Amino acid sequence: SQQGEEDPQALSIQEGENATMNCSYKTSINNLQWYRQNSGRGLVHLILIRSNEREKHSGRLRVTLDTSKKSSSLLITASRAADTASYFCATDASRGSTLGRLYFGRGTQLTVWP
């Protein structure tokens, strides 16, 4: 399977702490995308990192990608209660006619306590 797998399954922290979530995958990819989902609603796109990139930042988010280990991490700094959500990584291993198909893991449920 090409699915990404997030680790840990659940993470509980206090406001102000940093949250780190990891994602592992099995095949070579074009890019990896991180999403947030609140209470079973739609997915909010957070960041895309291409296979030739090693690190990207967006606000309080930092994403790293290690293609040799087939893994990625999402760091949320100075977390807030509003960051409470499920976080998913999605891999795009598109080749030719399969362009744009994403493979998701089961996600990490992050709870940030006030």
Place this chain on the structure above:
Amino acid sequence: DAGVTQSPTHLIKTRGQQVTLRCSPKSGHDTVSWYQQALGQGPQFIFQYYEEEERQRGNFPDRFSGHQFPNYSSELNVNALLLGDSALYLCASSTTRTMNTEAFFGQGTRLTVV
């Protein structure tokens, strides 16, 4: 600029019935992909439409079909509904003319089959 819009938001159907879900992609996007997300799971790819044709398909039975219109909007149809079809159905909008572009999701349609 409107994002990805899906309708309806919620739907309750009886086993054996048929359902149609609708999606309007983000402006400038030409590709629509549909995903099914069961409770506690990550989204699973159903199929993708590009240039009004089904370009690729996941591991879903023929009861799942779709359509894309000239304005790039799309429909997902499910026939002979089963209890197991109860899930959140997500539409993803992207452009696949080039690689490594973000996929944006709508808020989803929550389908309950009773």
